Amino acid sequence: MSINKNQKFLLTGNEASAEAAIQAGCRFYYGYPITPQNEIMTHMALRMPEVGGTFIQVESELAAIYMVYGSAAAGGRTMTSSSSPGISLKQEGISYLAGSELPCVIINMQRGGPGLGDISPAQSDYFQAVKGGGHGDYHTIVLAPSSVQEAADLVFDAFDLADCYRNPVMILGDAQLGQMMEPVVFCKKQKTDLSAKTWALTGARGRKRNIIKSFYPVKGELEVFNIKLQKKYHEIEAEEVRYEEIDTRNADIVIVAYGTSARICREVLKDAKKQSLKIGMIRPITLWPFPSHCIARVAERVQSILTVEMSAGQMVEDVRLAVNGKCPVHFYGRTGGGIPSPKEILHKINELIQVKEKVTCVTS
Amino acid sequence: MELTYSKPKTLIDTPTHYCPGCGHGIVHRLIAEIIDDLDIREKTIGLAPVGCAVLAYNYLDIDMCEAAHGRPPAVATGIKRVHPDNIVFSYQGDGDLAAIGTAEIIHTANRGENITVIFVNNAVYGMTNGQMAPTTLLNQRTLTTPKGRNEKIDGYPLRMCEILSIIDGSRFIARTSITSPANIKKTKQLIQKGFQTQIEKRGFSLIEVLSTCPVYWHMTPCESMKYIDEQMTKTFPLGVFKDWENENQF
Amino acid sequence: MTEKVILAGLGGQGMMLLGRLIAQAVMLEGKNVTFFPSYGTEVRGGTAYYHLIVSQEEIFSPVIEEADTLIMMNLPSYLKFKGFLKPNSSLFLNSSMIDKIDAPENIDIFRIPATEIANDLGNVVASNMVMLGAYNAVKKLISIPTFLSCLQKVLQGKKAPFFKVNKLAVERGIDFINLSKG
Structure with missing residues (x-):
């Protein structure tokens, strides 16, 4: 797929999100099939090899989110996607990502629940997305597109926000957005003024070693860390509200x-x-x-x-x-x-x- | 005067949190020695598990990452895919690797992921006070098998090397122990072979190390070593189960 | 101008492709369009249905509650969607597979033996293109050359030989309406 600026494509929300991720520099995608977001995976399977990226169809949602964790820790732009039941499985990992302050993008094309539910559009994962479905005092930035064009645009923003704040970002769509086709133009670009990921794991060559962790066993350390996290969240609340x-x-x-x-x-x-x-x-x-x-x-x-x-x-x-x-x-x-x-x-x-x-x- | 023995550079000079007689210290040191010997300290990335070795990053002077319980192979995959030329290893206990992380280890081996796994099997959950592990021996008493592990209730000890060696994607699989200087030396050779497998981009390698937990085995350190030699190795025989240098061996 | 079309048929009757091609063609002509497919487990058999909205204005909900047009390929589809017809809307029926219906009042009904026509052309799968020709002869929604160029892009490689019969099917659909008018 070759992309010209201003060229219009007729794509599903799923395909547009996936293509936007590729163009935003995402090179590491890990996923597990689940309707109604399969087209994201399919698109990634096709496109990642073309851009020299990694696509893995993983054995479980759990492993997928931890591959994202690994690639994020190593400094890569990385993403996973799923729909409600699969996102529930990823919650532990999202808490770890937030706790280790790792940037990544998670797309949830919501379907009906609870349990296996059905594959119809739903917005019943709001609490999970916004209030933190995993454990601990954390937030993910949550973006909610309402058109295929916005689904593409917000993916670019999601990667930049994730890198800017070292925080996981969730795109909260639904089955209808994922499945519907609309014209879309890929006009955004990855931000270029983001600071280098000096914290990433690359091998400790010529510098002190880096450690990525969320474990603070010494009494008092965890509270200090949480206060720092909350400060970051307040900054995001002050700077990034969109409506x-x-x-x-x-x-x-x-x-x-x-x-x-x-x-x-x-x-x-x-x-x-x-x-x-x-x-x-x-x-x-x-x-x-x-x-x-x-x-x-x-x-x-x-x-x-x-x-x-x-x-x-x-x-x-x-x-x-x-x-x-x-x-x-x-x-x-x-x-x-x-x-x-x-x-x-x-x-x-x-x-x-x-x-x-x-x-x-x-x-x- | 010639210096014949010293602390490896990669090992941080600090007291460990491990209990007296615990095998983790020995295995940590071996890893540090190998990293020094292969001169790969500046390109190695390690994964610490959840379990007794959760603080492994306090002892090894390399880039390290923590992973949730059972997930080191997935995290290692994510890191290795970003940095295919770095050396990535995970350090995992028996609960981590053979219970909660069974799916991850099997599929990582099956993808032939070019990483090295150090699997420390001490047949018990130490960090949480001594519950049954997937590798707990039959009749072995633990907090959750107070009358001894009963296969009718608790199932059998899982032999991970045997399982992993029949997976096409794995290239080097071995089981060893730390009960004697000879065994420690052998363990070092095998772990080094694991790293070499990765350096040569041959694919997935795993070295299972039978190790001690005197506290939750309710034994002295010396009795623990003997227990490995006399009991554990009956269920978990030592040896090389798969070797890319000799593919027909198994 | 807003045109809301529901296309439905047996899974495998080509409604997905047809809807997508129409959407693509109108997009290239600069109109707004949404195309919302049914999805899930029906790959072959079952009723597959698609909501297509074309408008000069911004389109909000892609879900159709009252349709301007129904293009129905078989009876179960028609029975499922007849309630969506609003007064003075158009109903295009594949009469090869839908013979008798209680015709609703105030609806323009077009009965096109699409399966038979496609079969006569030697490719029963092209019945969707016959319906497109007939629909467009009445509604003039798209330019046929644009549509055909979109079709040609889809039918490449191994599928290239099928372009000719599909093009012919579109023409037969147009002819069917024009001849029945005359």
């Missing part, structure tokens, strides 16, 4: 939704306009760090906020924390692989407006 804000200025109700749900909600915004409803939307692009400030600001002036998710209600907890009682926060979600339709969401909005009117009548 899209649409029509919130005069909105009565603002929707908060990410990824595939956000795309569906854009349709709702269009339909709501036709009904002269003033609906806006905040689309978090980073799920951690979460755009709490933006939501808090908007909460000051709207009647209510509606969080829409393909889950039983996970991100809504962070929305409520951000709103902190300034306005009512409602939730509409479908779970177990269900995808909310624009009609259903609009119906919910109309319900909220009617309730509001009723309340106004009673009080007046």
Whole structure:
């Protein structure tokens, strides 16, 4: 596959993510097959040999994340991908990566759960991704693309963020994003001003030895390390929050939704306009760090906020924390692989407006 | 005057945390000597396991990486793929390699990954106070086999060298012990052969070292050495199970 | 202009390829497009279905709730998706495999014996291309030369000899509509 700048490709979200990783300089990919993200692996199997990189179909998700750990420790740009059940298996490794401050990218094209669930799109791994599915006080940076183009763009950013902060970065997509095809242009480039990985394992030639570890058995050392980690997380929270804000200025109700749900909600915004409803939307692009400030600001002036998710209600907890009682926060979600339709969401909005009117009548 | 014996350069001059009579110190020293002899200190990357040797990086003056329990072969693979010309070895105990990490060791061998594994088998989980290991002998008493290992309940001791030697991807597989100067010398030769296998890019090598745990065997260090010679080697016979120099041997 | 098409057929009837080629062609013509395939365990047999949306405007949800067009290759597909038809939408049926249906009202129905036509051309697999020709003769969504150049790119190497029959199948589909109009 030869790539010209500005050339348009029709690709699935999976293929676009994989190709973007290659172009962002990822040369070490380790994965295990699972639907609905198999096209990432297939693309890597084809492309890695072409660019002199490593592709291994690994014996398990567990081994895959630890190969990522090894390649990251050795200073390589490295990635793994999976879907929900496989990502659960990787959680131990993600905790170790965070604990050893190793940069890497993990893609989760979410499917329905719990357990084996099904292969339909879902957003029910939000807690796992954002709150740290592994053990310990850690965070992964979590990016949530909502189109194939953004899936490609955010992969570039993910590698740069990972290297910049020495931290694992997760791309949280879903089956729909992974499977759908859209035109995509690979216009981004790997950042060139990142500092050299002097901490990496290369053999201690002409320098003091490097050690990559997350074990601090001497009393007090672990706390010191954790305080350092938290400082880094605060810096990320201050610098890296990303979101899209649409029509919130005069909105009565603002929707908060990410990824595939956000795309569906854009349709709702269009339909709501036709009904002269003033609906806006905040689309978090980073799920951690979460755009709490933006939501808090908007909460000051709207009647209510509606969080829409393909889950039983996970991100809504962070929305409520951000709103902190300034306005009512409602939730509409479908779970177990269900995808909310624009009609259903609009119906919910109309319900909220009617309730509001009723309340106004009673009080007046 | 000629200097005939000294601390290897690669071994850091510090007291270890190992118990009296523990075999890890001997194996560490052998590795340090080999790294010095082969002059590869500046290109070697070691993997420390979870288990008693978790702090191995405090004793070996080389680039080192910690891995989660059972995962050193996967981490070593990830490192080796980035730096194919460096020397990468993992140091693993019996729980790490033969219980929680069985899948990793088998598949790493099967891919013919060009790394060296030092497998220290002392038939017990030391770090967690002496539970049964996958290599615990039948009738051997541990915290979790208080009446002795019973094959009907606990299964049999796993012979990893025998398993790994039938895998096409493995190139050098040997079992040795540290019970006498002669055996220690032999162990050094075999580990060196493992490193040589890697340097020559011949593929996967593993050296299993039968080692002592006097504390959880409830023996003196001397009795422990005897126990290896008289009991352990019955289940775990010493020898070279696979050698690229003599492929027909097995 | 927005056109929402659901394509469905038996796994193996070539709906995936057809949908992808249409999407590629409209992309090259500068339109926005989303193509959302069903995925999973149906490789051969079973109903495979695809949501294709083409628009001058930005496309939000790639999932179709009300279709402008259904292209249905067999009866189970039609039964599964007939509820997606909105008033005045178009229904293209492979009449070789869907004979009798309770025709819905206010729908333009086009019955194309696509399997028979493809069979007559000596390649039953080209029935998808017959449907494309017929669909485009009515809807004029894509330029046929662009579509054929996309097809040619897919049919390379060992598959190159199949281009001719596929091209012919597209033409037969176009002819079928034009002749039945006349």
